[in-house]
Amino acid sequence: MGAYLARRLATLPLLLLGISAVSFALLNLAPGDPAEIVLRQRNPGQMPSAAEVSAMRIELGLDASLPAQYARWVTRALVADMGRSYVTEQPVAAQLARRTVPTALLTTAALILALLVAVPMGILSARRRGSPVDTIARLTALVGAAAPSYVLAYGLIILFAVKLSWLPALGYGSPAQVVLPAIALSLAPMAQLMRLIRASMLETLGQDYIRTARAKGLSEQVVSARHALRNALLPAIGATGVNLGYLLSGAVIVETIFTWPGLGQLMVGAALTRDYPVVQGFVTYIAVVVLLVNLVADVALRIADPRLRFGRDGM
Amino acid sequence: MTVEAQRSGGRVPVPTVAGSSRRRRRHQWTALVREPGTALGLFLVVSLLLAGLLAPWLPLDDPTEISLPDRLLPPSAEHLLGTDHLGRDTFSRVVHGARLTLLAAAVTLALSMTIALTVGILSGYHGGWPDTALMGVVDLLLAFPSLILALAVAGALGPGLFNVLLAAGAVWWVGHARIIRGVTLGARQMEYVTAAHAAGAGNLRIILRHIAPNILGPIIVIASLDVGWIILGIAGLNFLGLGAQPPTPEWGAMLNDARPHLQTAPRLLLLPGAAIFLAVLGFNLLGDGLRDLLDPRTVRPGG
């Protein structure tokens, strides 16, 4: 365990450096001269002169060589200086920080919702294979994996906000406002978790020690609760990283539809206006978060499941 | 959005469809059709393929022909599913959308599979430092949720369907490379491969003759399971306005165009939405069936 943790922690700085390189490359991939873009944003409608552009290039540090620019970018990123938005001219790091809370709220709500539905349904559908519950669970999983969140989101708004007036359509601030986006966001991870839990529960239920437990005369409930459940939930922990990916990807679309002032909305706006520093900062930030959450999830999994000691597949 | 396949590092979820077909290999293909879910999947995929391939020759209105007096017509005999905000035939657009969606998925898949195969086989076959380096890159890229990375790349390149496909292809391969590496590694360690190697067979020959057949099954499974995600992801990017430019009948873009008519003509939103749903569902079901058929254990890395 200790060695594993040490190895994971040792590769962490390398991965972080890699992330920064990918993000940096992203900005340089983009066409157009950032200096010119900044000037145009500042003085819309005016063609910046060559002198202005070269002055701005110096101001932005674009006159340095690429490696020097990269080094500068990394050293600044280390002290949470991700540059300024081309559009609003606000510090990117501050924007990211401010937008983290809404996104964390939304994704947590969606994850809880997904777990609340997926865990009992996954278990039950495994225990009662072929029963109506199983059929419904599997259908839900199929539908959830294939339904575009954007269609679902608009359907929810029309039904619950406009027709029934039970819940607010969009916006951020009150607890009621989180309900619809959380439902729209939770469907994909819910489907995935349900499949995972069902499958692993089936596998566990078929294993020797469960049969032994049954043979010992333990009731079915005790068998499920004590042995099978624990093992069946392990994949759910292991899939935290996957789900985080799902949730954050989904949040990009769901936040846009529900005007939820989170990271996803920021990202879409930035991508559409080619606000590269924001895109870059966002991508870096998300990658670091996903990396860290995965690390924690993997370590938690190792603690919970002694069987997992070998293998490099990171789960 | 291949996060599932990616993060699970090839631990493709154990099948949900009953595994009876697994043991009866001789009934392979008939068994595939006998499973109702898979049969439905096959039906949906075949319909989609037919629609996509035959769209230009079907007796449909021109999907890009606008007719302002005929805008927002309800369904009728002339326009089976009504017309959109520019008077174009919705049915025709949805059918032609299948063509584009398939094409987009195929391009993305081809692009991502090419990268994944190159990286995966090189890494698994060669081993050593290239393996360490390449898998390091894979580990690194796995930290980026693929839709978000695709969004960033598409944003950087500017709007356009081609850019979206490029972006998707460039990020979608990551998880697959790891799976292919695992399968290659497993195949390489088999005795006949070692024997062929000892007999002096060239690397390329070994890869083509011995490794390739072994990884074909997993590739088919990954591909079929992945098409659904690719369709959802690309439609998502198009929905956000980063992809297809007018008048291209692309489902995600159609959804975006339909938003103002959400309440007055919801079918404009529901139809492309349903098309995406059915296409993804079809590929998912078919992928599940194929995985059961081709034995999921081969899909697992490291043997």
Place this chain on the structure above:
Amino acid sequence: MPKQLIHSIRSTALMTLGLWLALAIACGAPAASTENAPSPAATEAPALEAATAVPQQPSQGAAASEQPATPPTQVEQPAAVADAETERPTLNAGVIWLSTPLDPVESGWVTSQSGMSENLFRLSASDLSPEPWLATGAVQVDPLTWEIGLRTGVTFHNGAVMDAEAVKASLERVIRLSPASADSLNIDTVSVKDEQTIILTTLEPRPTLPGLLTAPATAVTDAAAADAAGEGNFLDAGALTGPYMPTSYVIEERLESVAYDDYWGGTPPLAGINHIAIPDTNSRELALQAGDIDFAINLSPEGVGVIDAQLDLRSQTAGIGTSVVMWWVNFERGTLADPLVRRAVALAIDRESIAGLVAPAGTGSYADTLLPEALATCPGVTGPSFDPARSRELLAQAGYADTDGDGFVDKAGEPLEIVIGGYPQRFQLPIMAEAAQAMLADVGIRADVQITEWSTVKEPTWDLFGWYNNVVDAGDPVLNVSKFVGLEADAESSAANNFGHYDNSGLVDIVAPAGTVSDLEGRKRIACEALAVVTEEIAVLPVAHAYMVYGLSERVTGFDPHPHRVYIFDHRIGLTE
């Protein structure tokens, strides 16, 4: 875990199933009901009513007798205010942009539309001519000298009195910090004549100075307080004079305000207004319907129909076009530089039909030429009218023919291909591009649509570029022609726009006399003369003049829509329980 669990699972499963069923029903039902319903044409009625039913009544506090331009106040409000002193409601408004800093010198649009900042003059609701606001009037003493009287009883949010010294400092600050405003105002000196009068001198004659002082960037601010607060702390300075004081501002997200009870026009009936940025038109309409907001700026034509069909909501518009929806025409790229091809393209596009699509009755009108009726009507100046046959003739004349039989014309093996650009934030532009694309195909011109971002207009990658622009700056017809061909700055972008690189040298002499002509009729004549050239040469291709259309809850009172989008919230707007 046994029974309850099974029960809970059963219910969640049923819920999921029910959800999908409900969705199907919800989306199916309105389809049936609305498609049969007659199209709504009643949007103008409430607006008209509101516009005529406002009685003239001097407001309290202000020295109304000497100020003919006092904004009318509704009769019932002073009483209502007195009653509900303790529990005044707060209005939630959905706006499109909250993207500029609060300090008016940076742009002023946000504070102006929010009822926070005010100018010496503003554009009148009826004919968009400049009328006194914080001023009482302006007298042009000689071509270079103006004497401007100031309203008494006006205080800044921080309590300081707005007197001549304050206005002088404010103007000097504008000139110091906003080069574009300094350019347009051309002010040489500002001096104080007495407590309520300032004297302005300009370097060159500025016959439309009161109009130019309506630009939101020239709002009257407490310069000393603003400078003392420092950059980025404008909110704390209390340096504005409007009926609402900003209390918190998160750029691109939310702007909150509370009523300024000592407002010179009377105490606002609201406790405050929260402005919430909802850039997407569709989302704004949904938020209004769901009751999340009480007021939505800029409805789509579809939204007008949906909202008017609801009992508790209504749409309102002044019914006067103040923005132009148009295409820039690129003279820099070869394709449209050829006058024959340019005309062929213009004649192939049925602009009137497209206008009916993007700005149908009640939300806008067809723009045959650039200038809206509100500013000037120019007899004899007509735009290129839809004529595909003539368009084909012109193409043939320019040497284009379909030699390879692919349905598209070419010349010397080169196909005629144009790129139609635009940006998605204005819903009109993608629709326009798509419609034009199909119309051009009919005459054999292949068009590529590229909906990107607005700043693409500065790149040489397009032939036509969809644009949405205010076209009533300063209420001056001349300015609103010449700013589109790069001769004068646009108030919104504070810069000269000539994105099509149109050669404006022919217009310089036509517009030159406007430097000294101050009477409106004279200026209209000059504007029409310039417009004739711009229209004849197809320097830009207008499509529609868009109205400002507002959606609001029936609970909103005292709202009288102004045609211009910088005037939305004033001290009369209220909310009933």
